[in-house]
Amino acid sequence: MLGKLLRDRSGNFGVMTALMLVPLIGVGGLAIDISNALMVRSTLQAAADAAAIAAVAETSAGVMQAMQMKSDGQLTAAIEDAKKVFIGHAKMSEEYQLQNFDVDVVKTGTQLKAVFTFDAKVPTTLARVLGQKDVTVAGRAEAVFQTDTFRDFYLLLDNTPSMGVGATPADVKKMVDNTKDKCAFACHIVKDGVEDKNSY
Structure with a gap:
């Protein structure tokens, strides 16, 4: 009987369409669902x-x-913030069921590292014809922040008169020309006509 059906040319289009309808709907639906x-x-x-x-x-x-x-160690404040931000941005709807989401934020030395993972099931529509009830989606996000490295920094500033050294030969000549004892350095402190020998 099957051989007779295959040899019969009348109504082949209708029979073939009927046979192909389920896979066509399933594949088309799968494309939409994906x-x-x-x-x-x-x-x-x-x-x-x-x-x-x-x-x-x-x-x-x-x-x-x-x-x-x-x-x-673990940063609990950062973990709570991350969960709130995710829920606020995720646009929870009936289009999917969030199965799981997890966040871990850890400080190691001067580095902070956040790792966020999630997975959800998206219900199908026409792909159910092929027995596919849902599609699972998953993802991972990672962010790293380097905290400041603090160092002690000391600055020694010499503000004694010896810092008045001319920077160029012209400056040195100017200093020599303008001092009574023809000194090239502004390191001699004279107070009340007495030169302080400890000033240079």
């Missing part, structure tokens, strides 16, 4: 990027907490 899943992933990735950056931004609570810490 496109939708990619848009959801893009939204969630942007939210994760914003959360990771916010966790280690220069003026964030996490950086302030890190500056107060005497040792390495």
Whole structure:
């Protein structure tokens, strides 16, 4: 009977269309559903990027907490901020179900590192014909901030008269011409007509 059906040329278009309809709807639906899943992933990735950056931004609570810490460790203030930023940017909707999101912000030496991960399920529409009920999307965002390295810096400034040395030969000549004892250095302190021998 199958051989007779295959040899029969009448109604082939209708039979072939009926046979191909389910796979065509499934493949077309899969393309639409994958496109939708990619848009959801893009939204969630942007939210994760914003959360990771916010966790280690220069003026964030996490950086302030890190500056107060005497040792390495987890930055709880930064983790809380990152979660709030992610939820604010993620545009929670019925288009997807957020399965999990996690953030870890750690101070190691002068480096702060935030790592944000997420995964979500996006329900399908027409791809259900092929048995695909949802598409899983996942992402990861990472941000690093280098805190300032503080160093003690000492400046010694000599403000004694010996600093009045002429910088050029013309300046030295000018000094010699304008001093009574023809000195090229302004290092002789004379007070009440008495020269201070300890001044040079």
